[in-house]
Structure formats: structure tokens, C-alpha cells
Amino acid sequence: MDSKKKNNKAWFLVLPVVFVVAFTAIIPLMAVANYSLQDIQGASNRLFVGLDFFKRVATDPNIQDAFVRNLNLSIQILFIQIPLGIFLARLMPRSGWKASAALVVMAIPLIIPWNVVGTTWRIFTRGDIGLGGVLVNQFFDYNLSEDTTDAWVTILVMDTWHWTPLVTLLVYAGLRSIPQAYYQAAAIDGASPMAVFRFVELPKLKRVLMIALLLRFMDSFMMYTEPFVVTGGGPGSSTQTLSILLTTIAIGQFDLGVAGAFSLMYFLFIQIFSFIFFTVLTLDERPGATKVTPKDKKAAKQEKQPNKVSSKLKKVQK
Amino acid sequence: MAEIRLEGVAHSYDGGKTYALNPITMTWKDGKAYALLGPSGCGKTTLLNIISGLLKPSEGKVFIDGKDVTDVITDDRNIAQVFQFPVLYDTMSVRKNLEFPLKNRKVPRAKIAERVNEIAALLGIEADLDRRPSKLRSDLQQIVSLGRGLVREDVSAILFDEPLTVIDQNFKWTLRNRLKRLHLATGVTVVYVTHDQTEALTFADEVLVMNEGSLVQAGTSESLFLEPKHEFVGYFIGSPGMNFLDVEANSSVxxxxxxxxxxxxxxxxxxxxxxxxxxxxxxxxxxxxLEFKVDRIEDRGVFKLIHLSKDDFQFIAKTEEDYEAKVGGKVNFSFDPKRAFVYDINQRAVSTVSPSGQGGN
Known part of the structure; x- marks a missing residue:
């Protein structure tokens, strides 16, 4: 409200957090920035190279491929997991012991350490002893260490198993917060189940879905552990995510300059992408975004008038 | 338009431990305006939701025009209902909100436009038709909700669940008159839930007073005032409410x-x-x-409220403006033998009472 005086001193209260974050995030990040701008051979042997490493990252065909591959993977994941998550959330019981049971079952994949998920799926998908691998082999010729499609689909299915529950739980919470009266009104209005979803549930789920979308995008774009354990990025580089490639460059090849520049660009891309995402999705909620029609202004004036009257009254009383 | 009949309808939300609604058998006649009056939590809304089919009664049957609709879903009962607080579709404009119930029922386009304009004119929201409901003040939002309940023409009944709670006092009066006019013009059966006695008494042909899940008395506003058949009606209707006194009866004395x-x-x-x-x-x-002491006199302009006390009890009397008495002084009050009642332990009126010293003994 414009009537309230802004007190910027409250920002000082943020200082302790800034201090902690400086040690855990900003200073390490600056070290990365340091490596990305200089070619450091030893403690006393360094050469400022400017944006050379960044140019190399931008033009490296392997990195470009990995970028497109990872973006592709993230988009496929979003297209599968968001609708599936909504679908499952709508099927979940609303109350009673069944609701609790469903919540526990849904949450199980989320509490398993990522490495364990990878290992589980590594064994599960083995053609000789894995339950899934043997089963699928009855119908298709399935071998994820030789067939790129098999590997890709396996990663998609594994991630869907692992992370769809997150979307489901978020949407379930969103659905529970819709007052019963909206469903009652829709029943009175003769709305079809599809219309109830489209006009009652979806608008109310907007915020929750945005969070789900952002989390799933960021997580899938940074995916490392599970594909590393299951396919190691292969066969070839068919399931090599950006994080797997980055680790190879930084630790395998010890190319710290390129790895530094890569890290910064990777980080910035996720930041910018998420920001644009958020901005576009919340466009209609911004006060300046919707045009103020003369009618709206009039209505606003009318609302303010009683205040004027009451302030006049106060003066009279004095 | 239809006649709605409830037979032994009762409802319990906790599987029979407590009843939100005790068994009710009654008929809502075609084309009449009814008011359900009672304090919060007395089962008014439960009863309403049973009629509209949002709630299936744990006991009893509901009939519309002689047809058993107990298991028929809301959508197929053809009943409109307006809720206490605004319930709107956020992504639709006001116009789209009003069109929605008609579109779902496949009403022809031209007819929809006509109905929406009619209702918008009736409610005075023509200027807001193309705005988003979320941009409206809360009372206007409620009026749009109201409009969505009124827009269907062929309904069996319209149920209002305290529809004017959030509306400003002056406009409330205007709106209530418009609703009343609409009812008279269309002849649709109307059930109007409220906890405001003025609203109930001015709107309805028949007022049903409810308390603690039971229907305590039904009648015209006049009969509820003159002959309260239940202590609750005496207490709830009228301002101030009825004076009560514990008495011991001995051969009717x-x-x-x-x-x-x-x-x-x-x-x-x-x-x-x-x-x-x-x-x-x-x-x-x-x-x-009876001889009373005058505790206090409230001069309300057109009448006076005399606060009386005698021994261990207090009464309030409503007198003409020209009645004079001294605070602290002694006065005598009698009562109208047709308008004084004695209630049994079930709070039911069993007889009228005439003052001592009159009518024999």
C-alpha cells in the first residue's frame, strides 16, 4: 500500500544469511569464475584469457549436443510427468485411511537416495536377472547398454517413477485446498467432469503447477546420479546429460578452465530460463499487466469515498 | 416449477451418532416462497443441500412432482442454488459465468444472450459483464453468483442459502425486493435460508423456523408472532423476544x-x-x-421498552409512546389472555393463559 511508509532498514536483518551464503555459495562460485577467466597451471603460473573458455564451451560440438539432448529430455519429462501427476492426484482418495495409505505409497520413491534409485534400476533393467529387463525381453529385444532408444526410454521411465510423485503430491495438496462450494456450484450448474477440471480445478492449481513445473525442469536439467549409475551416459553419449559431461570435463579431463566456464553458463541458463518461465506464467497477476479501464478507476473511486466521509466525520467530532 | 416433498428426511454426518437434521416430513408447494429461519448450525443448509441433491440424506426420501429423486444427482434434478459466499469461475468473465449453466444445458445461443442480458439488468450488473469477477468488489461478486442461480428459466426451484450475507445493508433491501418481484413474475418455487427474521418475514409466504436440526414451527409471519407454538419461536422471532418464567402448574393454576x-x-x-x-x-x-418494579425505561421514539422486575425475575414490556412511569416506582401489568402461553417441558405450547383474578377461580 502506498500509504505505508517503506522501512528499508529491515534489509539489515538479511545480513546474517548473506554472510552464511557467501561462504557456502558465493565464494565457491567466485573460485569457479576465477578458473573460467584464467588459464591456471599452478599456484604462481596463471594467464588471463578473457572469454576464451566461454567461446570454447559455446562452440564445442559435444557440449552443444549434450545441451540439446538434455533440453529434449527435460521437455519430454515435463510433458509426461505433469499430466500424469495431475491424473494420479485426481484419482487419490480424499479422506480416511485410504488417503493416508495413498500418500505414503506416493512418497516412497521421493525418500529413496538417488544413488539407490539408480542402482535399483540398474539391476531391475538387466536382461539376465532384472525383473523388468527379463519381462520386457519377452516382447521386445531390450538391451539398454547396446540400444540407444532402450537407454533413453529407460531413463525417462525411471525419472517418471522417481519424480512424478512430487507433482502428484503438490497437485493433491492444491486440490484439497479448493473449497467444496466450488464443486457444489459446478454440480448445480450442470458442469461436466471435464468442465469441472478445466474451469474449477485447473485455475486453482495454477500456482502449484507452476512450482511443480519449475522444480521438475530444474531437477531434470541438472540430472546426474541416476543416468550415471544406470547407463553411465551411454551407449555412446545417447543418455549423457549436461551434468555427466561437465563431470567428465572437470574431473576426467581435469580441464578446469572449460569446466568453470561451462558451470557458469549452465547455472546462468537455468536461472534465466526459470525466471522467464515464472514471469510469463504470472503475467496476468501483476498489477501493471492488466489494463485499467476507466470503469475500474470509477469503481475504485467509489470504494474510496466512504473513507473520505469517515475522515470528515472524525474531523467534525474533533 | 414443481412440488417438492420430503418424507422422513434426516441426516447424520457421523454415521448416526448425532443428527444434523432430525426426521422431517413436509411438502413445498409449487410456486410458493418459503423462508428457512434459524440460528447458525441448526440444519438449514443441510436441508437445502438435501433438496438440491448435493447431499444424500441418511434417512428418508425426496420427491419432486411425485417422482422419487433421492438417488438422482444434482445435475438431473434441475434445481438452482445460490451459496452464502461468492463462488465464481475465475478464468471466465462475468458474462461467461452467467452463460455457463445455460451452455452446459445446451440452451440455444440467442436464448442465452437474451437471458444473460435480462438477469444482468435485473441485478444492475450490465456494466460489469465483460470484466473478470476477481476484479469486482466482494458484494458485486456475490451478485454475479446470484445471477448464475437465476439465469436458468426452467428450474423446479431456486434455493438461496443466505445469499445476501455479504451485501451492503441498503442494497440488500433493493435486491430482496427484486428477488421477490422475480418470484412473483416467474412463479418458481423459492426456498430462502436466512438467520435474519426481517428478511424471512418480508420475503416468504411461509416461514419455517428451525432449531437444533428440527422444524419447530411453520406458518405465516403473523402466526409466528401471535401464536408461537414453541419456546424457540417466541425467543427467536420478535425484538425483544418473548418473556419466559418457570412456573409450577397445579390443576392448571x-x-x-x-x-x-x-x-x-x-x-x-x-x-x-x-x-x-x-x-x-x-x-x-x-x-x-402483577405488580412490578420499574428498573429502566428505553424510549425508542415510537414505543417504549419498560424493563420490569418482580422478586427473582425480569420482564420487558413494549408500550405506547405516551406511557408514563417512574424508574424505581411500582406499576401493574396484566397480559392478553389470547396471547400468553404455557409451554411443557418439551418447549411446546400446551395452552393459552389468562391472568389470575380474571376468568374465574
């Missing part, structure tokens, strides 16, 4: 602490009862009747 109060018209009443008389029917008298 009523006494309080051994002192005579009156005599019941019905013979053979014995044991604990309650005596009740409305402030309007306590009449100043010279020597007869």
Missing part, C-alpha cells in the same frame, strides 16, 4: 414461588411448565395483574 401468575385455559395441567408472553402483550393495568 400457574404459580411462581407460590405466587399466582395465571390460569391455563386447558384443564388438568400439573408439574413444571414455562409461562411465556411477548413484550407487546403485557398490558399496563391499574390495580389488577
Amino acid at each position: 400457574l404459580t411462581h414461588n407460590g405466587k399466582p401468575i395465571g390460569k391455563a385455559a386447558k384443564a388438568g395441567l400439573n408439574g413444571r411448565h414455562r409461562f411465556g408472553v411477548r413484550p407487546e402483550f403485557l398490558i399496563p393495568s391499574n390495580k389488577s395483574g
Whole structure:
């Protein structure tokens, strides 16, 4: 409200957090920035190279491929997991012991350490002893260490198993917060189940879905552990995510300059992408975004008038 | 338009431990306006939701035009309902909100446009038709909700669940008159839930007073005022409510602490009862009747409220503006023998009461 005086001193209260974050995030990040701008051979042997490493990252065909591959993977994941998550959330019981049971079952994949998920799926998908691998082999010729499609689909299915529950739980919470009266009104209005979803549930789920979308995008774009354990990025580089490639460059090849520049660009891309995402999705909620029609202004004036009257009254009383 | 009949309808939300609605059997006649009046939590909304089909009663049957609709879903009952707080589709404009119930029922386009314009004009929201409901003030939002309930033409009944709670006092009156006019013009059966007695008494042909899940009395506003058949009606309707006094009946002679109060018209009443008389029917008298002390006089301009006390009880009397008395002084009040009642331990009226010293004994 414009009537309230802004007190910027409250920002000082943020200082302790800034201090902690400086040690855990900003200073390490600056070290990365340091490596990305200089070619450091030893403690006393360094050469400022400017944006050379960044140019190399931008033009490296392997990195470009990995970028497109990872973006592709993230988009496929979003297209599968968001609708599936909504679908499952709508099927979940609303109350009673069944609701609790469903919540526990849904949450199980989320509490398993990522490495364990990878290992589980590594064994599960083995053609000789894995339950899934043997089963699928009855119908298709399935071998994820030789067939790129098999590997890709396996990663998609594994991630869907692992992370769809997150979307489901978020949407379930969103659905529970819709007052019963909206469903009652829709029943009175003769709305079809599809219309109830489209006009009652979806608008109310907007915020929750945005969070789900952002989390799933960021997580899938940074995916490392599970594909590393299951396919190691292969066969070839068919399931090599950006994080797997980055680790190879930084630790395998010890190319710290390129790895530094890569890290910064990777980080910035996720930041910018998420920001644009958020901005576009919340466009209609911004006060300046919707045009103020003369009618709206009039209505606003009318609302303010009683205040004027009451302030006049106060003066009279004095 | 239709006749709605409830047969032994009751509802329990906790599987029979407690009843939100005790068994009710009654008929809502075609084309009449009914008001359901009662305090919060008395089962009004439960009853309404059972009629519209949002709630399946745990016991009893619902009939619309003689057809058993107990298991028929809301959508197929053709009943409109307006809720207490605005319920709107955020992503649709006001116009789209009003069109929605008609579109779902495949009403022709031209007809939809006509109905929406009619209802918008009736409610005075033509200027807001193309705005988003979320941009409207909350009372306008409620009016749009109201419009969505009124827009269908062929409904069996319209149920209003305290629709004007959030509306500003002045506009409330205007809107209620418009709803009343609409009811008279269309002849649709209307059930109007409220906890405001003025609203109920001015709107409805018949008022049903509910308390603690039971229907305590149904009747015209006049009969509820003149002949409250249940203590709750005496207490809830009228302002101030009825004066009550615990009395002991002995062969229909009523006494309080051994002192005579009156005599019941019905013979053979014995044991604990309650005596009740409305402030309007306590009449100043010279020597007869009961002697009170005047505690306080409230001058309300067109009438006076006299706060009286006697021994261990207090009464309030409503008198003409020209009635004069001294605070602290002694006055005598009698009561109208047709308008004073004695209630049994179930709070039901069993007889009228005439003052002692009159009517024999």
C-alpha cells in the first residue's frame, strides 16, 4: 500500500544469511569464475584469457549436443510427468485411511537416495536377472547398454517413477485446498467432469503447477546420479546429460578452465530460463499487466469515498 | 416449477451418532416462497443441500412432482442454488459465468444472450459483464453468483442459502425486493435460508423456523408472532423476544414461588411448565395483574421498552409512546389472555393463559 511508509532498514536483518551464503555459495562460485577467466597451471603460473573458455564451451560440438539432448529430455519429462501427476492426484482418495495409505505409497520413491534409485534400476533393467529387463525381453529385444532408444526410454521411465510423485503430491495438496462450494456450484450448474477440471480445478492449481513445473525442469536439467549409475551416459553419449559431461570435463579431463566456464553458463541458463518461465506464467497477476479501464478507476473511486466521509466525520467530532 | 416433498428426511454426518437434521416430513408447494429461519448450525443448509441433491440424506426420501429423486444427482434434478459466499469461475468473465449453466444445458445461443442480458439488468450488473469477477468488489461478486442461480428459466426451484450475507445493508433491501418481484413474475418455487427474521418475514409466504436440526414451527409471519407454538419461536422471532418464567402448574393454576401468575385455559395441567408472553402483550393495568418494579425505561421514539422486575425475575414490556412511569416506582401489568402461553417441558405450547383474578377461580 502506498500509504505505508517503506522501512528499508529491515534489509539489515538479511545480513546474517548473506554472510552464511557467501561462504557456502558465493565464494565457491567466485573460485569457479576465477578458473573460467584464467588459464591456471599452478599456484604462481596463471594467464588471463578473457572469454576464451566461454567461446570454447559455446562452440564445442559435444557440449552443444549434450545441451540439446538434455533440453529434449527435460521437455519430454515435463510433458509426461505433469499430466500424469495431475491424473494420479485426481484419482487419490480424499479422506480416511485410504488417503493416508495413498500418500505414503506416493512418497516412497521421493525418500529413496538417488544413488539407490539408480542402482535399483540398474539391476531391475538387466536382461539376465532384472525383473523388468527379463519381462520386457519377452516382447521386445531390450538391451539398454547396446540400444540407444532402450537407454533413453529407460531413463525417462525411471525419472517418471522417481519424480512424478512430487507433482502428484503438490497437485493433491492444491486440490484439497479448493473449497467444496466450488464443486457444489459446478454440480448445480450442470458442469461436466471435464468442465469441472478445466474451469474449477485447473485455475486453482495454477500456482502449484507452476512450482511443480519449475522444480521438475530444474531437477531434470541438472540430472546426474541416476543416468550415471544406470547407463553411465551411454551407449555412446545417447543418455549423457549436461551434468555427466561437465563431470567428465572437470574431473576426467581435469580441464578446469572449460569446466568453470561451462558451470557458469549452465547455472546462468537455468536461472534465466526459470525466471522467464515464472514471469510469463504470472503475467496476468501483476498489477501493471492488466489494463485499467476507466470503469475500474470509477469503481475504485467509489470504494474510496466512504473513507473520505469517515475522515470528515472524525474531523467534525474533533 | 414443481412440488417438492420430503418424507422422513434426516441426516447424520457421523454415521448416526448425532443428527444434523432430525426426521422431517413436509411438502413445498409449487410456486410458493418459503423462508428457512434459524440460528447458525441448526440444519438449514443441510436441508437445502438435501433438496438440491448435493447431499444424500441418511434417512428418508425426496420427491419432486411425485417422482422419487433421492438417488438422482444434482445435475438431473434441475434445481438452482445460490451459496452464502461468492463462488465464481475465475478464468471466465462475468458474462461467461452467467452463460455457463445455460451452455452446459445446451440452451440455444440467442436464448442465452437474451437471458444473460435480462438477469444482468435485473441485478444492475450490465456494466460489469465483460470484466473478470476477481476484479469486482466482494458484494458485486456475490451478485454475479446470484445471477448464475437465476439465469436458468426452467428450474423446479431456486434455493438461496443466505445469499445476501455479504451485501451492503441498503442494497440488500433493493435486491430482496427484486428477488421477490422475480418470484412473483416467474412463479418458481423459492426456498430462502436466512438467520435474519426481517428478511424471512418480508420475503416468504411461509416461514419455517428451525432449531437444533428440527422444524419447530411453520406458518405465516403473523402466526409466528401471535401464536408461537414453541419456546424457540417466541425467543427467536420478535425484538425483544418473548418473556419466559418457570412456573409450577397445579390443576392448571400457574404459580411462581407460590405466587399466582395465571390460569391455563386447558384443564388438568400439573408439574413444571414455562409461562411465556411477548413484550407487546403485557398490558399496563391499574390495580389488577402483577405488580412490578420499574428498573429502566428505553424510549425508542415510537414505543417504549419498560424493563420490569418482580422478586427473582425480569420482564420487558413494549408500550405506547405516551406511557408514563417512574424508574424505581411500582406499576401493574396484566397480559392478553389470547396471547400468553404455557409451554411443557418439551418447549411446546400446551395452552393459552389468562391472568389470575380474571376468568374465574
